[in-house]
Amino acid sequence: MIDPVDDKHILTGLDAHFSYQIHQIGTEKQPLIIIDHYLAEADKLIDFALQQNNVLPASGMYPGLRSPVPNAYKNLVLEQLAPLICQTFSLTPDAIKKVDSYYSLVATPVEQLQPAQRIPHFDQPNPDEIAMLHYLCGEQHGGTSFYRHRQSRYEYIDTGRAKDYFGQLDAEVARYGMPQGYIDGDTELFERIVSVPAKFNRLLIYRCSSLHSGDIGADYPFDMDPTTGRFTIASFLHA
Template identity: 35%
Template sequence: MVLVKKPIKPQVVYIGELKTPVIVIDDFTADVSELQACASQIDFNLDMGSYYPGVRAKLPKDYVIEVLNHIFQLIYDVYKVPTNLRIKPQATYFSLINRQPESLTTLQRIPHFDTPAPYYFAILQYLNDQPHGATAFFKHKPSGFERITQQNMQQYFNAAEPYLQQIAPKPAKYFVESNAYYQQHHQIEYKQHRLVIYPGNLLHSTLVNLDTDIDSNPDTGRLTANIFINIE
């Protein structure tokens, strides 16, 4: 279905005070029209198992296999993953943001992490023409944490609770700029064909553009392909 544009040309950027590597591959694909057509023909549903503020649909299996075949060695090398561990796909989705700001839950109004697992990775490809909101990464200022691990997770939750209580009664809105609690330290622009790989324990958020991103139409919305893997 999707032909990866070879050779791939990965860039590794080191973000935040921790200098966590994030892999960015521009022009990962030359043509995503078949993938876009697939997204236009299938049903999207609310993802009840996550806090994602939108709808999702299953990615084609052959796309997932092709992507993983081209990047798995890169992930092992960049993140120094022990070679005895094996990739286990966790979830594979098309995603579209469609929730209006006023309907967001409290936890949808702050940067989040996917899991504290050390070798859990998000693989994200931007599929539509821009402009759409970027993917941003944050430091939690009261605790100083950029990545949430099993060791610091409870400390992070305790430190984040006062802010959650503070914003809970206020009008809901997407988190799109730094404040006294979360400081943005890097962002990656939404660009068609771009593939991004990052550890799922990084605090991150979409910088939702209210004019372009809240859209359930796969042809015009902020369409992404999301592959989540755990290496264990």
């Protein structure tokens, strides 16, 4: 087993089969990077997580549990991915100097969801902040979808759009009501513009302002075992 205090030997670099595609999604052409075969020996990240004793309910709106990742993971993001990210999202190197990363496991039953957890969300209303989702599970656990708000046609929310968006959303919820479960496809308020299946060691990179949600189906088993559940690493890159 890996010593959780000494994390520098967990990661050896990018996988030998590392590959990526860059997409422009939706009518607003927001960038999306999909990386397959991201890290060599990615299963060691699960071994590390299993030794941690600081797993807690997530702060904010994530519907589940979170715990810190090894520092080596965050360092590798900056060392290996920063040039690709800056080029794709038209950022200067100073825009992504810091990385916040968390092991994440969906754990909140439908009946305990808050209203904001039942619809697509954005992480920050700042297009210069970047989100990453690294799958440490397989396709059976559901992927990630990106959405368009039907009435406004917004596919991302920045500070200039936020007031208008939330005003329209409040009026629609008053009219149609709030969905009772996780969103997993088209609804009266939102339409799915693209869905990316989960795949072990797949990494998605997108703007924090993009409307998105995990694909959590009605039959999701809420498996609390990181070796068999919907286990991911969520990261946020910022200045």
